Structure formats: C-alpha cells, structure tokens
Amino acid sequence: MTKKTIGLLHTTIRGDEKLIIEAARKEDVSLEVIDIRESTFSLGAKNYKFEVALERCVSTVKGMHALEYFGNINIPTVNALSVARICENKFLTSLNLGKQGVPTPRFCLVFSETQAKEAVAKLGGFPIVLKPVSGSWGRLLSKVNDMDALESILEQKTTLGGPQHHAFYLQEYINxxxxxxxxxxxxxxxxxxxxxxxxxxxxxxxxxxxxxxxxxxxxxxxxxxxxxxxxxxxxxxxxxxxxxxxxxxxxxxxxxxxxxxxxxxxxxxxxxxxxxxxxxxxx
Missing domain, CATH: 3.30.470.20 (ATP-grasp fold, B domain)
Structure with missing residues (x-):
C-alpha cells in the first residue's frame, strides 16, 4: 500500500512540529516538510506530491496565504481557509459565535474614542478589555479600569499605531x-x-x-x-x-x-x- 503524504507547512520547527513529525513516523505517514519562507506560490510553480497540506506557520499572514494558495490548486488543507479566516479575527469569531448563540463575552468593535466611551456602558462598565483584532500569546491586551486609562490607551494607539490599531475591539472583563x-x-x-x-x-x-x-x-x-x-x-x-x-x-x-x-x-x-x-x- 502506498504511504499517504502530508505537506507540513511551517515558518519554524517548534516543539509542536517535532511532535507532529514523530507522530507521522509512528503512523507510517510520509511528511514533506516545507518552510514556506523558501517557497514561491504561483500557477504551475511546482508539482506538489503531498495529498493534504497541514498549515503550522507561526506567522498568521504567511499561513493564511499558504491556505489560499493550496486551496486554489485543489490540495485539501488543515485547517480549511474558511475556518482560519474566522479564527484569526477575534471580532469575526465573537460575531459568529454570538450570532449562533454560543456563550461568549460581550463585545464591541468601534473606530473612534467617542464610540469606545459609549461602548463601555454596553459592556457593563469598567473594567473592560481592549485587544487587537488579530494576535496571539496574550500580547497587547489591556485591562482598562477607568475612563482616564481608556483615553490614554486610545490616544497612543491612534497616534503611534498602524492602521490595524485604529479598530478598537472591546470586550467585557470576566472575573x-x-x-x-x-x-x-x-x-x-x-x-x-x-x-x-x-x-x-x-x-x-x-x-x-x-x-x-x-x-x-x-x-x-x-x-x-x-x-x-x-x-x-x-x-x-x-x-x-x-x-x-x-x-x-x-x-x-x-x-x-x-x-x-x-x-x-x-x-x-x-x-x-x-x-x-x-x-x-x-x-
């Protein structure tokens, strides 16, 4: 019987990927380990031999483009692009979960300081949590305890941050x-x-x-x-x-x-x- 082959897409091999490589060996599955930083994605660029792409990139941007590419050349991906698109966007995740009745903290997405101040009341008052729409490892999270702190954080984001920091995702604080x-x-x-x-x-x-x-x-x-x-x-x-x-x-x-x-x-x-x-x- 021909071995099944998985394309392991990565931007660095962490402990998690080492476990995946070892698990593939135990399951007698072939792995084609691909550092996508060394790849070129274009039509007809390469005839890939693997039958499914397992996306394990640390970089969300690179990983999303990899999912887009392999999905478009009809190689199944784990995860599906539709799943990744929701998960990589905290606002979209909350929106979809809340819409379907899955319990999730109350949230708002606003684009100005005025709207942010008004949103606080809708979230039950201070403290609230301010977080980037996209991110991981608990980075750039702020527990905002009062209006003075909110004004200071938003001013810093709008003045020093890039466009991605000009959308303010607010969430109720859960004790x-x-x-x-x-x-x-x-x-x-x-x-x-x-x-x-x-x-x-x-x-x-x-x-x-x-x-x-x-x-x-x-x-x-x-x-x-x-x-x-x-x-x-x-x-x-x-x-x-x-x-x-x-x-x-x-x-x-x-x-x-x-x-x-x-x-x-x-x-x-x-x-x-x-x-x-x-x-x-x-x-």
Missing part, C-alpha cells in the same frame, strides 16, 4: 477564578484540555500561566460541539472562561500550540492531528 481552560479539538471531537492558572488576569502559558490537567466534562464536550458547529471542524484550540453564568468561549485558535497539553495530559494530540489530516485526503 475568572485565577484560570482559564484551553480545550483542544481535532475534527469535531474534544480530545484534551488543561487549566491555565495564573495570579495575573492574563491566563496564557506564553505569559507564565501554569498548565494543569483538566478533565473533559459533558459541558466542555457540549461547548466544543457548538463551537465547531459555528466555526467549522478542524484542529482547534478553544479558550474558555469559567464565569458565574457558565462557560464562555473567549477565542478559537486555528494553529494551536499543543505541546503543553500533550505533556500534561499524556494524550497524543500530534497523532490525532496526523490521523485527521490523512482523513482529509481526497479518495
């Missing part, structure tokens, strides 16, 4: 129990989860939060199913807040880092990713 949940989904299934505990209001392992095993409950399975029903299936990292009103989906990541989850839970997420990618190969 979490010193942790959030990262739930990993492969296909349509919740496969593993961790708590990310921190004394800081930003609970992200890239910002120092401690990963601790989190059992997958029926509530987590339900919220995974609802989220996938809106965003689409794939390899996803769902960030979830525990609130007084229940679980809230904060963000959905389409190129999730999973090495901490795999290490803490003992679940071979990389192997699940390989098997799912193979399932996307056209027969």
């Amino acid at each position: 979490k129990p010193g942790r959030d949940i990262r739930l990993n989904v492969v296909g349509k299934k919740a496969v593993a989860a961790i708590y990310r505990e921190s004394n800081h209001w930003i609970t992200n392992t890239a910002r120092g939060a401690e990963p601790i095993n989190c059992p997958i409950t029926k509530d987590l399975e339900d919220i995974a199913e609802k989220t996938v029903g809106v965003i689409g299936e794939g390899v996803l990292g769902i960030d979830i807040f525990e609130s007084k009103d229940g679980l809230l989906v904060n963000e959905v990541n389409h190129t999730m880092e999973f090495k901490n989850v795999q290490r803490i839970t003992g679940i071979d997420i990389a192997r699940e990713i390989i098997k799912y990618s193979v399932s996307k190969i056209k027969s």
